Amino acid sequence: MTGSDPALPVDILIVGGGIAGLWLLARLRARGYGALLVESDRLGSGQTLCSQGIIHGGTKYSLHGQLSDSAQTIAGMPTRWRDCLAGRADVDLRGARLLAEHQYLWATQAPTSRLAAFFASKLMRSRMEKVANRDAVETPPALHHPAFQGAIYRLDEPIVDAASILAALATRHRDTIVLNQGPLVPNAEGTFTLRQPGQPPQTLRPTITVYTAGAGNAALPWATPQLRPLHMVIARGAALPGPLYAHCLGVSEVPRLTVTSHYDASGRLIWYLGGGLAEEGVGRDRAGQIVAARHELRQLLPWVDWNTVEFATFTIQRAEAHQAGGRRPASYSVLRDGRMIVAWPTKLALAPLLAERIETLLPDLGLQPRPLQWPTLAAWPRPALAAYPWDREDMAWS
Numbered sequence: 001m002t003g004s005d006p007a008l009p010v011d012i013l014i015v016g017g018g019i020a021g022l023w024l025l026a027r028l029r030a031r032g033y034g035a036l037l038v039e040s041d042r043l044g045s046g047q048t049l050c051s052q053g054i055i056h057g058g059t060k061y062s063l064h065g066q067l068s069d070s071a072q073t074i075a076g077m078p079t080r081w082r083d084c085l086a087g088r089a090d091v092d093l094r095g096a097r098l099l100a101e102h103q104y105l106w107a108t109q110a111p112t113s114r115l116a117a118f119f120a121s122k123l124m125r126s127r128m129e130k131v132a133n134r135d136a137v138e139t140p141p142a143l144h145h146p147a148f149q150g151a152i153y154r155l156d157e158p159i160v161d162a163a164s165i166l167a168a169l170a171t172r173h174r175d176t177i178v179l180n181q182g183p184l185v186p187n188a189e190g191t192f193t194l195r196q197p198g199q200p201p202q203t204l205r206p207t208i209t210v211y212t213a214g215a216g217n218a219a220l221p222w223a224t225p226q227l228r229p230l231h232m233v234i235a236r237g238a239a240l241p242g243p244l245y246a247h248c249l250g251v252s253e254v255p256r257l258t259v260t261s262h263y264d265a266s267g268r269l270i271w272y273l274g275g276g277l278a279e280e281g282v283g284r285d286r287a288g289q290i291v292a293a294r295h296e297l298r299q300l301l302p303w304v305d306w307n308t309v310e311f312a313t314f315t316i317q318r319a320e321a322h323q324a325g326g327r328r329p330a331s332y333s334v335l336r337d338g339r340m341i342v343a344w345p346t347k348l349a350l351a352p353l354l355a356e357r358i359e360t361l362l363p364d365l366g367l368q369p370r371p372l373q374w375p376t377l378a379a380w381p382r383p384a385l386a387a388y389p390w391d392r393e394d395m396a397w398s
């Protein structure tokens with residue numbers, strides 16, 4: 001604390017404004033807790049606005065033919081998110097948008113043994129529906145072609161417009177979100193100093209601090225995350241055959257290709273390509289990844305003129321709790337050291353469960369809901385929303 005700067009009491013200080021921090025803030029405020037969020041850059045500038053926005057229902061994690069722990073954890077998420085979008089649940093997402101109601105799954109040939117094992121699971125069968133051959137209404141335009149030989153399934157997995165989700169949360173909770181250029185770690189006496197050019201420093205005295213800073217959580221030595229890279233590909237051009245939201249099933253547990261569709265700031269259709277292409281692409285440079293993407297798309301959708309489509313790529317790290325062998329965690333992760341909590345959702349889709357879990361820790365830490373307001377922060381700068389990768393000015397297209 002400084003003489004002219006009395007420390008403001010904050011019951012729960014949340015550090016990091018991606019989906020995990022913003023969802024937690026909304027949940028805790030709905031429950032009446034005195035929570036404040038600090039962001040050092042733009043909201044969603046880590047992974048959240050680079051995500052494909054798929055609210056997984058578990059299908060992707062059952063591609064080896066068994067209902068994995070991940071699949072069971074994530075099963076209720078599509079319904080949970082839809083309830084929030086409709087304003088029927090704890091976190092109010094009204095005003096945010098779904099890009100599509102369903103993700104599709106397509107296999108290039110008649111069901112392989114992998115697909116057959118997958119369908120042996122009754123639960124999985126209940127979550128997906130085969131699309132009748134050549135159904136012009138249901139078949140995504142990109143796959144509705146006489147030369148298409150595969151099978152198509154509709155999954156109960158909506159795709160959210162991640163920017164609209166963050167905007168809905170940020171707008172509703174604007175009074176409790178502040179920009180901070182200071183370090184992530186607290187001062188020796190447990191206080192936290194907010195800094196911004198042109199503003200006198202402001203000290204906060206949090207009872208509990210929750211770190212939801214994604215890869216930024218690495219600043220806490222006891223909570224070093226594992227980082228798993230992806231080399232994502234973006235495509236744009238008039239030849240793209242309409243929006244596509246689909247996983248293409250290959251021979252491994254990871255879909256060969258995962259496509260989602262978005263619109264850039266100029267209204268142009270974007271295809272965003274992940275899955276196996278992005279996992280394997282970490283070993284390729286930008287030019288090599290574009291060659292691989294073109295090759296994959298020509299193989300899978302040969303009726304499209306890929307010569308006129310422009311491509312861009314970028315690499316990004318998925319930040320998660322450390323796992324033996326660097327595997328993907330089965331669910332979200334929460335670590336605690338005294339009054340500090342570190343959290344990673346592992347998936348955008350799991351943010352609601354992560355927030356719920358953190359809330360269950362609060363009574364044992366002596367915290368109860370109570371109204372707190374910080375009028376002295378009313379004029380403090382607020383963070384803006386980050387841009388989607390396809391709208392970034394530094395993105396190189398070729």
Ligand SMILES: Cc1cc2nc3c(=O)[nH]c(=O)nc-3n(C[C@H](O)[C@H](O)[C@H](O)COP(=O)(O)OP(=O)(O)OC[C@H]3O[C@@H](n4cnc5c(N)ncnc54)[C@H](O)[C@@H]3O)c2cc1C
Binds near residue numbers: 042048347
């Ligand atoms: C390419 C890609 C595609 C994905 N697709 C999907 C998908 O389709 N579906 C799905 O469910 N999941 C998906 N994921 C996973 C999902 O995006 C992440 O699990 C989720 O976004 C992580 O959110 P987060 O809030 O923990 O972290 P982030 O989104 O990384 O947010 C961290 C925030 O903390 C801030 N920060 C960092 N340091 C500090 C500091 N010192 N002080 C204050 N703030 C700080 C950052 O600026 C950032 O705003 C995808 C991930 C990637 C990389």
